[in-house]
Amino acid sequence: MDRRTFLSLCIKGGVSAAMLTSTQLSAMQSLLNQQHYNDYKALVCIFLLGGNDSMNMLLPMSGQDKADYLASRQNLAIVDPVRLSPISTLPETGLNPALAPLHELFNAGDLAFVGGVGTLSAPTSLDDYINKRSHIPSHLFSHNDQQARWMHGKEKQSINTGWGARMLELLEDQPHFASNISLAGTNPWQIGSKTSAFAMSRTGQANISAFSGTNTRAVQLEQSVMRQLAASQKRMAKVYGDGLTQGIANSQAMNASLENVAPLPDFGEGRLSQQLQTVARVIASQSQQGAGRQIFYVTMGGFDTHDEQVTKHPELLAELATSFSEFNQAMVSLGVSDQVTSFTMSDFGRTLSSNGDGTDHGWAGNQIVMGGAVKGQDIYGALLPQRLDSEFDVKGGRLIPQVSTDQYSATLAKWFGLSAGELNELFPSLSRFDQQTLNFMT
Amino acid sequence: MIQGKAMILLASMLMLGACGGGSSNAGNAQGSGGDQSPSQPPTSIPDGQTPPGNEQEKPLTYPQMSVAQASRLLHQGTMGPTGAEISAASKLSAHAWIHDQFSQPITYHLPLLKLSPGKDQASYSNRIDTWWRASLSSPDQLRQRVAFALSQIFVVSDTGNNLRSRPEGMLNYYDLLLKHSFGNYRDLLQAVTLSPVMGTYLSHLGNEKANVELNIRPDENYAREVMQLFTIGLEELNLDGTPKRDSNGNTIATYDQTQIEGFARIFTGWTFAESTKWKYPNKDYLNPMQVWPEYHSELEKTLLNGTVVAANEGPENALKLALDNLFQNDNVGPFIGKQLIQRLTTSNPSADYIARVSQVFNDNGSGVRGDLKAVVYAILMDQEARDLSQAPEHFGKLKEPLLQTAQLWRELNAYSQSGYFYTWDLASTHGQVPLGSPSVFNFYRPDYQPLSLAGTELVAPEAQIANSATSIGLxxxxxxxxxxxxxxxxxxxxxxxxxxxxxxxAQIVEQEGKAALVEYYNQVFLSKQMSDELRQELLSVFDWAAKYDLEYQIAYCLFLLVVSPEYVHQR
Incomplete structure (x- = not known):
């Protein structure tokens, strides 16, 4: 946004620059004083809430591996996988047919899988687990704790921040509000020590009815609301007052920059599609916002398939694959697919064994990365044997990860522009692994 | 008629406000922000009994509340008080108001369900409509508020799952919370556990014993969440809610996978009541689940604190032993007590406040553990909740969005011509939906700390849903x-x-002037804690908006009031 847009925004809102609160001013200031990058990059985190049974995305297709798989998964086994042809030489591996739309992206080199990923603070063996050695992540198998571990990039401490926000804070002194955007509300990934997510609703940000128009009512109400919010005294009141003040200022700025976005390729009606469509619109307008680096957080729920997995899980994967494909199309049409990388996270993988109708909370899982900068058509990390009582199985088919979430995340952060030293700062346990990053990004 | 009655109450309330409420605490005038409470109120007192340890002291008397005191108490203990309710309560002591509420008949929700015109089946919208009508109009307001709090601890949700097509079952689940709100926690735990709605939501309905050949083992979902969220939490707690530490200073986990598997076996063999089949059962979402012993795991079950349920104990006895095992755990008092405090009075209770409430959970004074009536009484009557002059600066909580709207609609006698309260997409406009949380972890976590409180020990759970999207929605x-x-x-x-x-x-303005209306708002919405700045903002509406009709002026005034930090911070 340039100064002229900023001023016209003030006029539109019916306020003079003198009327702006200090928070509004600082929001505006950060628009004007944006650190200028030579390039633009965005990371889009797609969090699959509940724990995706992601071992069931990539399937062994022959030999003992397949026999083990069929024996462990029983009625939950996928029997008609789509054969993948990765660049690397790997055991014959198939794709869950519900993910068919991803096959094309994979073959086009725009999509890769990372196998055997999970929360770890150091390389971990079955013996470590059985003897409860101190580096075992705390509260394994608990949804919110494991989600937080993924997103914090370190074990829980008294003050917790997310690696997404910390990454922005390493890149910039005072990150631009539009560099940190959530389509799914507050989350651990985007809370830093100076920045927290600017939350947008999945279909974009609403205009503020009370302040709309230029008549006395609109002007007086806006001024009065902003005065009151700024006058919050007590700490709990300030939590609300400061939060809403920023929310209003940032929403007005965002809506002004979204006004001129040209139509994008079609997206579906699903919640994930709608969120990704809004992400695409924000990316399309990013040159107006001036944030050289952006992180986005979107979510898809329903993956906690304790029951009815046979019917539910394919539906979830199909929706996921369709949304990915739509988003990829939008990035291509905007000409930014090399600059935008999308990736999944999920609480944990699930048990290989069944509870009769579904699966329970596991540990390691597989993840998806997509974008022009991804070294696609390949599978990274480890394809863990889907066999019960293997050396990776802590019990019931909960598999010990062979790639830590931090290695996976650090690979993305490195692409985003962080140095090796900064990666170690961002992920304190990274130094315990031989390999700090994987090879899936250009 | 109704309006006339309301006006008399309004007038009497304004008078009370003007003359100090006729109570012995006339000192808490507007502007002081303080609320001089009587000396330390008694803790839990079951009806008709002398409080424990006070036998030697003279009988306790309970002073009549001032309007400000009544307003504060009712903000903590109703779905959002009206002027008439505050006025009536100000003629009572806090003790008497709470006991009057305890004695109110229960307003159940399911009987209030109304189908939409021309429909022969209830819908999700009918469920939400019922919640609004019951929450707004029922006289048992304290019970409704406590049940709403419990619905955020014993979470079930019809967001994103098939329970959405079971509105009667969902309403019946809420009724179960209402029924036990002032009962015993052990009964509540059992009712929740055997609810077919909970059984569906956390998938222990239809859960079977292991089948080794097919690699099938019992579903662990309910076993995990009943411990993590409904009873004891993840870490061992002291009575005052602080975590216990081992000799290395580390927190101590309450359970591990062994207990998960033990409890998972407990919750096998249960399905819908009166079903003729185990597979593809007849679905009764109202009555408690029943057991099919042949599907129950009769293996040994390891519970908490080294307790083991022997093999072949029988499913019903095993369930009883397991729920007793959870109920008797030392964590329950502080774990549940603190969350109830957070839902009713303050996000950041002192350790002593938590300890006092936990103590009452452990023993209501008559040797009974888990008496929720005594716990609610202890939470509301605690000196930290009642005596604002002694409360820390950070006392209080952010008002939940649904409770903001509920108070407005209650005070403003909201209605629709059709008689329905249809509200669309509460998740976007309020960030919360009754029985509609995005997951079993509720709309917000009890330990959520927004960036603006970083570096302090303070939390603000409700701030987790007050992001820029939902705040603007609201x-x-x-x-x-x-x-x-x-x-x-x-x-x-x-x-x-x-x-x-x-x-x-509008009549208040016409008869007594705008200052009288603003003072009325001070009493009803702000418990007489309105700042001079806010008062000036509200009064000035009647100047800058003078060209609009009076009721629009009032609407603008109310809008400014309810979005003000002073209103949103319940103190």
Missing amino acids: LNYHYSSLVWRIASTKDQTAGNQILVDLSPH
Whole structure:
């Protein structure tokens, strides 16, 4: 946004620059004083809430591996996988047919899988687990704790921040509000020590009815609301007052920059599609916002398939694959697919064994990365044997990860522009692994 | 008629406000922000009993509340008080008001369910409509508020799953919470555990014993969440809610996978009541689940604190032993007590406050553990909740968005011409939906700390849903539900629109002036803690908006009030 847009925004809102609160001013200031990058990059985190049974995305297709798989998964086994042809030489591996739309992206080199990923603070063996050695992540198998571990990039401490926000804070002194955007509300990934997510609703940000128009009512109400919010005294009141003040200022700025976005390729009606469509619109307008680096957080729920997995899980994967494909199309049409990388996270993988109708909370899982900068058509990390009582199985088919979430995340952060030293700062346990990053990004 | 009655109460309340409420605590005048409470109120006192340890002291008397005190108590203990309720309560002591509430008959929700015209099946919208009508109009307000709090601990949700098509079952689940709100926690735990709605939500309904050949083992979902969320939490706690530490200073986990598997076996063999089949059962979402012993795991079950349920104990006895094992755990008092405090009075209770409430959970004074009536009484009557002059600066909590709207609609006698309260997409406008959390982890976590409190020990759970998207959703909702829904501006075609009646407030302005209305708002919405700045903002509306009709002026005034930090911070 340039100064002229900023001023016209003030006029539109019916306020003079003198009327702006200090928070509004600082929001505006950060628009004007944006650190200028030579390039633009965005990371889009797609969090699959509940724990995706992601071992069931990539399937062994022959030999003992397949026999083990069929024996462990029983009625939950996928029997008609789509054969993948990765660049690397790997055991014959198939794709869950519900993910068919991803096959094309994979073959086009725009999509890769990372196998055997999970929360770890150091390389971990079955013996470590059985003897409860101190580096075992705390509260394994608990949804919110494991989600937080993924997103914090370190074990829980008294003050917790997310690696997404910390990454922005390493890149910039005072990150631009539009560099940190959530389509799914507050989350651990985007809370830093100076920045927290600017939350947008999945279909974009609403205009503020009370302040709309230029008549006395609109002007007086806006001024009065902003005065009151700024006058919050007590700490709990300030939590609300400061939060809403920023929310209003940032929403007005965002809506002004979204006004001129040209139509994008079609997206579906699903919640994930709608969120990704809004992400695409924000990316399309990013040159107006001036944030050289952006992180986005979107979510898809329903993956906690304790029951009815046979019917539910394919539906979830199909929706996921369709949304990915739509988003990829939008990035291509905007000409930014090399600059935008999308990736999944999920609480944990699930048990290989069944509870009769579904699966329970596991540990390691597989993840998806997509974008022009991804070294696609390949599978990274480890394809863990889907066999019960293997050396990776802590019990019931909960598999010990062979790639830590931090290695996976650090690979993305490195692409985003962080140095090796900064990666170690961002992920304190990274130094315990031989390999700090994987090879899936250009 | 009703309006006339309300006006008399209004007038008497304004008088009370003016003359100090006629109580012995006339000192808490407006502007001081303080609320001089009587000396330390007694802790839990079951009806008709002398408080424990006080036998030697003279019988306790309970002073009549001032209007400010009554307003504070009712903000903590109702779905949002009206002026009439505050006025009536100010003639009572806090003790008497709470006991009067305890004695109110239960307003169950399921009997209030109304089908939409022309429909022969209830829908999700009917469920939400029922919640609004019951929450707004029932006399047992304290029970409704406590049940709403419990619904955020014993979470079930019909967001994103098939329970959405089971509105009767969902309403019945809420009724179960209402039924036990002032009962015993052990009974509540059992009722929740055997609810077919909970069984569906956390998938222990239809859960079978292991089948080794097929690699099938019992579903662990309920076993995990009943411990993590409904009873003991993840870490061992002291009575005051602080975590216990081992010799290395580390926290101590309450359970591991061994207990998960033990409890998972407990919760096998249960399905819908009176089903004739185990597979593809007949679905009764109302009555408690029943057991099919042949599907129950009769293996040994390791529970907490080294307790083991022997093999072949039988499913019903095993369940009883397991729920007793959870119920008797030392964590339950502080774990549940603290969360109830957070839902009712303050996000950041002192350790001593938590300890006092936990103590009452452990023993209500008559040797009974888990008496929720005594716990609710202890939470509301605690000196930290009642005596604002002694409370820390950070005392209080952010008002939940649904409770903000509920208070407005209660005070403004909201109605629709069709009789329905249809509200669409509460998740976007309020960030919360009754029994509609995005997951079993509720809308917010009890330990959520927003960036603005970083570096302090303080949390603000409700801030987790006050992000820029939902805050603006709520801002717009308040604006439209006030300014665009004034009853007197509508003809007979408003249909399902939820209208607000601003005429009683207009009468106050006409008869006593704008200052009287603002002072009335001070009492009803702000428990007489309104700052001079806010008072000036509200008074000035009647100047800058003078060209608009009076009821619009009032709507703008109310809008500014409910979005103000002073209103949103319940103190």
